[in-house]
Amino acid sequence: MNADKIREFLEQTLGHITALGSDVNIISQILAVIGGLLVAYFTRRQLKTALLSLQGHFPPRSPFARGLEILAGLSLPLIWLAIEFAILAIFQGVGPPSHIISAICSLLVAWIVINVVTSLAENKIWARLVAFCAWTIAALNILGLLTPTLVFLENLAFNLGDTRISMLGVAKAVVAGIIVFWITFGLSRFLEARIHKSRALTPSVQVLTAKLVRVGLISAAVLIILSNSGINITAFAVFSGALGVGIGFGLQKIVSNLISGIILLLDRSIKPGDVIEVGQTYGRVNAMGARYASVITRDATEFLIPNEDLITQQVINWSYSSKNVRMRAPIGVSYDTDIPKALKLIEGAAKDVPRVLENPAPRCLMRGFGDSSIDLELRFWIADPEEGCRNVTSDVLVSVWALFRKEGINVPFPQRDIRVEMVDAKNQS
Structure with a gap:
């Protein structure tokens, strides 16, 4: 890490900011941006209410209703963008340069487009992470700071043995991980939904296939991230051996439940939808996970029974071969x-x-x-x-x-006859 380069970069940035602060045109553009933000902040609720009221005219799950819901969540940047576009037109008509307002408009357009695209995903957490990463890269590119930022992060590096690790490599790994996992989980949910809708597969085979697909996609995602980040995958050979020893001693129950779950799915002795009785638990198998099976009783109590217990204990399957x-x-x-x-x-x-x-x-x-x-x-x-x-x-x-x-048929109840005998006291004496 070169401290002189970092100090020089900070001094140049501070000098540019000081020079911009003395320009009347720059100050007017900044005030226009701040004013537009304040107007958008205080009027966003009216636009959001209007869009949500229009949403009621369409079916709840229609694309139009979903689009209005997304736009309602972006009411602040939409109003701000409209105001800045109007101000930009005024500045361009008057004549003075308007680089700041133009950059703000580009940033707002990128923010709105990225959020609209990522809002279509079901997992909101991953969608927000992807949106943040995409907008950050787009913002740096719009402002012309992408290349200097990449150079700056590349210079922030340290050596770990014979391996050089830079902040740029770490940032690439994080961004690639967020995007790859977002795509992986979305693809996994899509494939699992298609597998569960397939009538050619039994419920147990559907669960097993869906889990194998999810594990395969996640493993492929991890390998892609590690290879793109420059990490030598062969270095994990020693780690995998130590992990095997840890699994053998410390994770016996977890591995046992995992193997038991695979056996249950393969032999189809218990599958989702079956009515089973294990000990004092009687109910319907709602789902089968890698570690446990979810059984819902008649009183809506959900029991999580370890897969190992379903293998080692006596289980009554009321609907194994027939539901009769x-x-x-x-x-x-x-x-x-x-x-x-x-x-x-x-x-x-x-x-x-x-x-x-x-x-x-x-x-x-x-x-x-x-x-x-x-x-x-x-x-x-x-x-x-x-x-x-x-x-x-x-x-x-x-x-x-x-x-x-x-x-007129009677249902009897138990009856007992009690006979009391009087005993002569003289005879007893």
Whole structure:
């Protein structure tokens, strides 16, 4: 790093600023720029409100509505640009040079165009970073400072071993990283959406393919950034060996969950949309990640179950080969009941519940003679276990209860007879 060159650059810049401050034409242009900014600042809300009101005349997701929303967010630079264009026309008509106003107009046009283009991206953070980098480069080019800035950053360098690292190389790596990752994530989301819409792939293969595509694109992006920044990729060989040792000892669970997730996606034993039961957790598989599976229960509670547990523990998959599930509902009737009639009534009551399948038809069986009732069992099938199993059983039992009351069939309850015997005190003595 050359301190004399930096000092000389700063002294020249300060001299130019001092010389410009004594020029009446320069001062008038600066005042025109500041005045235009103040007017735009205090009138931006009116333009934003007008644009948003026009947005209501179009469908919410139409290109016109989206365009008006983007322009509403750029109300300040739009008004400022219109004012500066008017002032620029006045200056050019009068005759004095107007380099500052012309530069401000160019900067505002670049800012508006770049923001309109990057606003089309879904990830706002990456879009703002790309917009900032693009506008900075455009601003330096418009002001004629791009080449001096590149030379200045190239001179800011230091040696790390045999490698020379300059601020220009670091800046190029940062800018390239932001742009490459922005393109990579956008392309990844597009490809994942197309993969998930493909009917030729099963849900598990869709998830696996989407994850492999994302990992491949990110790996390619990292290699592109490293190669463009001048870093020797072969230097990472030692680092990769140390990383392997760290994974073997410190990241056992993470790697286990990752491998388990790949196995689950390959053997298709569990896939998004399946209804599973793991321990006390019963719900629908919402998504499968690299480390865990998201299971949403009937009460809208989302459990994140590690992939390793889905491999090592017993898992009930209610919809593995078929979504048809047979339910059982025990029912007791009194001993004075006409059993054949009760069986038909129970089967008919089950058929009245919309979620109960007609084929296979509900079937009621007599299981035995209980202590206080004749034990029956209703068996019926459903095809939507993701909608819940206990609720449909409740609906069936309510329908049976209503039909029993209509037909005068009693449902007994346990009874106990207590007999008290009087013992003669004389006999005890």
